[in-house]
Amino acid sequence: MRTLSAERALLEAHLPGFDGWLAELGIDGAEDPEGDVIDAFRRAGGGNLFVPRELGGTGLGCRDGVRLQRAVGTRAPALAVATTMHHYKIAWLAAALGAHAGDVLREVAEKRHLVASCGAEGQVGRSLFTPGIRVAAADGGLTVSGSKRPCSLTRSMGLLTLTATAPDDSAPESRLLMLVIPADAPGIRREPFWRNRVLRATQTDAVLLDEVFVPDSMIIPIGDPALSPGRFTSNLLWFQLLITASYLGIATGQVERLYTAQRGTPGDRVAALAPLETVCAALEALAREVDEGRCDDDLLGRSLLVRHTAQRAIAEATDRALELAGGMPFVTGSQGVDALAASRGLAFHPPSEISAREPLDTWLGGGGLTLK
Template sequence: MPRVRSLDSARATCEHYHPGLGKALEETDLVEREAPGGPVIELFREHGGPALLVPPGFGGRGAGLVDAVRVLRAVGSYSPSLAAAATMHHFTAAMLFSLDDRDGGLTAAQRALLRGIVPGRKLMASGWAEGRTRQNVLTPAVSARPVDGGYLLNGSKKPCSLSRSMDLLTASVAVPDAGGRPELAIALVPADTPGITVHPFWSNGALAAAESDEVRLTNVFVPGDLVIRTTAGDPDRLSELQSTGFVWFELLISAGYAGAAAALVQRVLDGGRGAVTDRAALAVRAESAHLLLEGVARAVGDGDLAGEEAVAAALMARYAAQDTLCGAADLALELLGGMDFIRSPEGALLAASVRPLAFHPPSRTSTAEPLVDYLGGNPLALA
């Protein structure tokens, strides 16, 4: 039976970092896996999911960007919901631990909290600006008012994946700098802190197991030593944080959707559906998106792309993959045929789970002018 060989390779990489996860996920029917309250997040936790991008010095696996893209593609092929949720944890880990590599990095209190991620199998939810129209993912989504010993946080994040399983909420906030001007900071907030509540929000059947509900913060106190200043006296620190955040987020989130599309391709190959030329065309569409994402990941990992050049490449790879994967999903459903659509919800569920890539920030519309300007030789200026 024909196989999607690159998907087999991605699943082998996933097995290397998370032994038994793929098998455990497959033991539950896909529809049950993807339903609200499904088991996928706890299975991810039990099989070492939180450790993937945590550096070895903090007890983690320290995977590089290429392996991370492969793992997320594999996870997406098993459970698109889990890939979306896991991306939020991994993207957060990539940014937070990158701060510790610089002078004036994490404080002792911040390190102590983050050292508990791997042994405690803790999951980090991302309280950034995703879900807010025309907002940079790093734009503060929560207000922070200085009080004695720290800050009071108010605001909400919707949708917020991992909302019901998170152990730690990381929120972008604006705090005053030495001159009283607002400065981007990251608040590390344990999920059991008083004032944090979770409310129903996600109503779509696609990606329903990602726990993408609303998290509200009402006068949530966070100590000052758990607020990470993104400049900390280093003007290059924020720029590097933004670059890291964009690159990791765009490539990992796209890889998860590429996995969902690959699972659809495998269903077509398993059934021998359509003419061989149709199956080849389908495979080319799905594989080209995967190869593009992995190519950018490799260039970034090897140091061939950095800074705004890496951000631009990641964004363009994401938008190209977005178009290609949706086309592949449409063709796969057509080849599977009407009786498969009628008798089995799995194909339609996977196809619907490819579409939300278009809704993650930044939107194609919001980056059109910055990318055109960048291609013309100007700096990449994302709003």
């Protein structure tokens, strides 16, 4: 389909042969929770796409990231969603922490690690990075205990990153830290958590930590949200843009199948695709501003408006796609219904539209943007 040509060309340029492999695998194969699509992505170097070139990665920017995630989402919904959790954290580490995260990013590139993210990404301020983790001082580092439910990439992660407030006896209470932990560190275990039949291939389960030791060399100081708000705005911006692109890709893949099967009239197919294309254009415009170095509440507010508009565009497009696909596919298989359900997952990533309405209204009226 013409509308995906640039996105798939970008994917082919950076991961040669991978898009073709996904197409041959098919949606059922890509969404098999026992399959190896995530590990195949890792082996192909997909985890290095946002690592800066000088540290051994590809150095993609935000606009290219938006296009790439949309391309992946059309072929492999779970892969797009799961890898967003890696990509946004890598991009944020490179953009916001720079030299402080250089050793970690270099290791990610050299070992082709995938990074699982343990954090409450939907809240700005102190609560943004307090996912129920208990931290205590230890000789030569810290120990951490707690749980993350849900956490994607639980089987394929090479590193687990989490953010927490430093303990009182080691630093001021307001000082936040990024902790980087090998996935096989003593005290880490995984438990089943995901029960929905859709997006099972994201490897989303529970990660539990019991007195896990983190040496000083794997602790990255972040600072105080009140003193460096741009760092936290950057984190949320990257997440919103990449996760929205992934779900737009899932929806676009459903409409593409209408074109492949020539279901409905030309007007039907154009009407199904048009809202998705419109939102994608807005998303790319925001991503270009990120690439140009902009990072502020106004850009974050606009990104949330586009994301929430995307949720409605996705619903409109996928409802139409399911209807146009016809009754027999609905009766004889669950692929269409599963894809529709998967596309709705964007609504459940933080911050939800409901929780953001009042803060966005205040911001649109001339006040500040404070998400809770």
